[in-house]
Amino acid sequence: MVDQNLLLIAYILPIAFGLVLMTKAGDGLGASLSGRNPLLKHARRRHMLGMNLVVFAGFAVSVHTLWISNKISEGGNVCSSATVFSCDDVLGNAQYNTDPVFNIPWGMIGIFAFCGLMFITNCVSKEPDALWAENYLKYGKYMTALGLPIIALLISYEVAMEKICQFCTMAHIANVVCLFGFWRAGKMHEEGLWNDEEPVEAEAEKEEGKKFW
Amino acid sequence: MKTNTEADVRTDTGIKIMALFFVAIIFLAVTTDPIKTGTKEGDRAPPLEGLAFNGSSWYAFDMDDYLTVNWTAGDVEGQWLLVEFMDTDCPFCVRSAGEMGQDADYFMKRVGDWQGPVVNFIASATELDIPGHDSSQDEIEAFRNKNGEEVCAGSSCASRDGESHHFVYIDDLDQDNMKEWKVPGTPAYFLIQPDGIVAWSSTENTDEKVREAIFRLTLNNEEA
Numbered sequence: 405m406v407d408q409n410l411l412l413i414a415y416i417l418p419i420a421f422g423l424v425l426m427t428k429a430g431d432g433l434g435a436s437l438s439g440r441n442p443l444l445k446h447a448r449r450r451h452m453l454g455m456n457l458v459v460f461a462g463f464a465v466s467v468h469t470l471w472i473s474n475k476i477s478e479g480g481n482v483c484s485s486a487t488v489f490s491c492d493d494v495l496g497n498a499q500y501n502t503d504p505v506f507n508i509p510w511g512m513i514g515i516f517a518f519c520g521l522m523f524i525t526n527c528v529s530k531e532p533d534a535l536w537a538e539n540y541l542k543y544g545k546y547m548t549a550l551g552l553p554i555i556a557l558l559i560s561y562e563v564a565m566e567k568i569c570q571f572c573t574m575a576h577i578a579n580v581v582c583l584f585g586f587w588r589a590g591k592m593h594e595e596g597l598w599n600d601e602e603p604v605e606a607e608a609e610k611e612e613g614k615k616f617w
Numbered sequence: 618m619k620t621n622t623e624a625d626v627r628t629d630t631g632i633k634i635m636a637l638f639f640v641a642i643i644f645l646a647v648t649t650d651p652i653k654t655g656t657k658e659g660d661r662a663p664p665l666e667g668l669a670f671n672g673s674s675w676y677a678f679d680m681d682d683y684l685t686v687n688w689t690a691g692d693v694e695g696q697w698l699l700v701e702f703m704d705t706d707c708p709f710c711v712r713s714a715g716e717m718g719q720d721a722d723y724f725m726k727r728v729g730d731w732q733g734p735v736v737n738f739i740a741s742a743t744e745l746d747i748p749g750h751d752s753s754q755d756e757i758e759a760f761r762n763k764n765g766e767e768v769c770a771g772s773s774c775a776s777r778d779g780e781s782h783h784f785v786y787i788d789d790l791d792q793d794n795m796k797e798w799k800v801p802g803t804p805a806y807f808l809i810q811p812d813g814i815v816a817w818s819s820t821e822n823t824d825e826k827v828r829e830a831i832f833r834l835t836l837n838n839e840e841a
Contacts, residue, residue, distance in 0.1 A: 463637070463641075467641045467644070467645070470645060471644075471645055471648065471649060473651070474645060474649035474650070474651035475649055477651040477652045477653070477654065477661055478649065478650055478651065478652060479652075479661075479686050479687070479812050479813065480686075481686070497664070498654040498661075498663050498664060498797075499663075499664065499797065515638065515641060519634050519635075519637070519638050522634050522637075523630055523631060523634045526630045526633070526634070527626055527627050527630045530626045530630065531626045534626070536627075
């Protein structure tokens with residue numbers, strides 16, 4: 405079986421790249437990438453691409469976490485380790501691996517949460533100027549903020565077990581990055597950076613028109 | 618024709634996200650076969666941990682140390698577990714102590730000619746929330762070793778039925794294990810396969826004794 409820790413890179417890369425696209429560092433990156441994709445010239449488009457990447461990585465890592473939970477319940481070892489990083493010990497602990505209210509595995513809760521966030525970021529990406537878009541971004545911010553106490557609870561479980569689940573941590577990071585993304589999107593609205601006053605496609609068409617005439 | 622493009626985006630996205638969700642669920646359903654953690658037959662037994670007394674000293678016990686993860690039915694090398702939830706002040710537990718000791722010695726292959734796999738006996742001693750039930754580690758030691766001045770269910774622990782036991786007693790005076798195993802009362806018995814799956818529980822088989830269950834299940838598995 406593939407080393408599970410290697411698979412972590414598959415989640416770290418999109419989350420890190422998504423975070424870069426959302427920050428000032430993404431401006432330079434956007435400029436260099438705009439040669440390939442002119443749409444990345446716009447801060448809002450870069451920002452939403454970054455958010456979509458992070459949310460999708462969060463969704464994928466949640467599915468992976470639930471898969472590991474299921475495999476452990478079958479009696480298998482997926483990522484057990486004698487070190488502090490041992491997701492088997494965390495996800496296989498029946499005392500902590502489900503939520504205390506409904507007994508739903510945490511991985512499934514992550515899937516639901518990131519599906520909801522994915523819906524928001526995808527909708528807003530496609531219709532950024534819709535009347536509901538700003539409200540949706542607020543809902544996303546509240547959802548991810550609600551995730552913070554849940555993450556704190558899960559970290560307290562890890563502290564109690566003296567073990568860290570790398571995959572769960574990746575999902576937590578994705579949630580925190582999304583919270584930052586939704587907060588920054590709100591700021592962009594406030595600062596008037598949200599709208600693409602000069603859509604790139606239109607500019608390109610103008611250029612084409614000039615050439616023709 | 619009137620069209621509402623905003624609604625289109627949300628409906629379209631909603632359908633795509635739902636499709637992705639179901640793809641993930643189908644992937645999980647196809648590639649895994651999760652086993653519920655619980656104490657019903659067929660469930661994976663919950664953790665059983667705590668300080669345990671082996672007759673001379675207390676040490677950190679973890680049931681996982683006894684399990685064979687890759688055990689398959691018929692493998693006689695795998696050792697089974699018989700977990701007893703008891704209270705040293707429970708009259709039923711005191712009365713059944715003699716029979717438990719005999720069964721443990723036989724199935725742990727200390728005496729007799731048991732041909733089946735080893736069945737390790739483990740007792741989890743709790744303190745029920747009933748007036749008159751006042752246990753302690755000293756009382757657990759006295760109950761197990763059948764000695765000392767402690768009182769078990771109104772009479773001396775040293776005078777309980779049977780001989781001293783040769784299996785470990787876990788201190789569950791705080792009822793942690795008992796609550797996790799959802800034990801309704803004492804005594805309660807669970808037969809655990811070497812891979813940690815609950816094979817039999819006394820609460821689901823009130824007409825069958827521990828000894829009968831071990832014969833039926835371990836020998837059947839051996840034949841299989």
